[in-house]
Amino acid sequence: MTTPLPAELPGSAMTDEEYGAYRASAALWAGTSVLITDQHGKVLIQSVDYRDTCLLPGGAIDKGESPAHGAARELHEELGVHTVIDRGLAVDWVSAASSNAPASVGFPGELIHVFDGGTWDDKQISAIRLPESEITAVDFVEPARLPDLLSPGDARRALAALRARINAAGTVLLDNGNPLAPTTLDRVGILRTPRARHHFAFHAAPVTATLTVRQSWAWMFAPDGRILLLLEPDTGAPCLPGGTPEPEDHGDAVTTLHREAAEEAAAHLTRTTYIGYVSAPGPAVARVRYAAVLASVGPAPVDTATRRTYIRVLATPEQALQLFDWGPAASDQLAVVHQARHRLGIPRAAQQPVTELTAPTAW
Incomplete structure (x- = not known):
């Protein structure tokens, strides 16, 4: 049995094994992030013991695991909470060239699915339980602080996902954190500067x-x-x-x-x-x-x-x-x-x- 080659190689054929090897050579990593805010619009970020920048909750997707299940699992492992993950905000293609990963890692690029973790009240926040290692602290921060606390690509992705949530336009596609089809909120750069605090x-x-x-x-x-x-x-x-x-x-x-x-x-x-x-x-x-x-x-x-x-x-x-x-x-x-x-x-x-x-x- 043979399988047709992709469209860019018309007129050729390869075995299943050859086609599988071809596709595997172009494989990307898969990961998740979860955007969670408090009732004042601040974003939950995590300090971790293996890097000097913060992260949204999330991580690598396990073999055979769906992105949504991976996101829910990571929330349980990292924050000690059980949350239903059923709404996507963004899918980001992270190129190999954009990463600072050591060459020995062989980072091929990654697809990161960003999910909406919702708006948490005080009861949900108080239920957070951190693991013994990896996550050293969590904090809720103003969206405008994300570029100072996360890596540049992570900050772009988080702000794009937050704007997608506010905009209610469905899941957006990103290229290294940049929207492929910027909305008005993206073009204006909404939430890139601190919101004026008027608790009156x-x-x-x-x-x-x-x-x-x-x-x-x-x-x-x-x-x-x-x-x-x-x-x-x-x-x-x-x-x-x-x-x-x-x-x-x-x-x-x-x-x-x-x-x-x-x-x-x-x-x-x-x-x-x-x-x-x-x-x-x-x-x-x-x-x-x-x-x-x-x-x-x-x-x-x-x-x-x-x-x-x-x-x-x-x-x-x-x-x-x-x-x-x-x-x-x-x-x-x-x-x-x-x-x-x-x-x-x-x-x-x-x-x-x-x-x-x-x-x-x-x-």
């Missing part, structure tokens, strides 16, 4: 008379339930549209909001509704929050205050919160946002990729 209390109530309104921001809904989010072009940092009161606003926070939305994003709003305010320890100020319906966006403007042209995207409210570091009160604000969305007659957004608004749009 949210109050679903009118601003008290003792507080001065310092900022006016809004959750601006498109008809499909997604909201307008602005990304800084040089850092990828996200923000809701809105800003600081100016004298011409005459102390009216809604006027501030509409002016800032036009200046930052050429966004025009209808049905603006107040939902609450955020307060922080220290100065007696309030940062008010609104919900509103997007009527249209014009050509991307240069913001008069920052001299930047923001990248405008539509994202679900849940996607937006993954890009912020708002602490425990974020869930309180999100619940009120969805109540306001319902009152405005806007449907809940389906899970979908983040979309950039590159041209004027009217709804």
